[in-house]
Amino acid sequence: MIDDPDFELVGVYVTSDEKNGLDAGTIAKRPATGVLATNSIEEILSLEADVVIHTSLLSVPYADQNETVARILASGKNLISTNEVFSPESHRRQQRHPNGVA
Known part of the structure; x- marks a missing residue:
């Protein structure tokens, strides 16, 4: 950027x-x-920003990032996340679930 x-x-x-x-x-x-x-x-x-690039550290539980992302989106900004935090099915099984169970 x-x-x-x-x-x-x-x-x-x-x-x-x-x-x-x-x-x-x-x-x-x-x-x-x-x-x-x-x-x-x-x-x-x-x-004043058109887009926010979201590159937070990927960690479980993923829900910990939801509040910040929701606030960014509610402010009217677009958001691109580099870690696919909102698509957990794209991560390895161990990353999706803290106990490794699907």
Whole structure:
């Protein structure tokens, strides 16, 4: 996203305190962008953005991510998730169910 001139990066949401306040370029090992990462979902929701790229860590239970995703969608933004969290059948059996039972 940072390297493609067809996109404008307007925000970065992080869950770690270590990345909060860092420039997006620093996090992505790119030149500085002037866009600082935040751990405030409210700040992200207030941004004017057409699309949110959702790249959260994949972990069970998947439902833990539902609230954040629902809030993003309710804000009127489109969402693309890279980890297929909302298509658990695409993951290995052990990832779908904590006890490995289908």
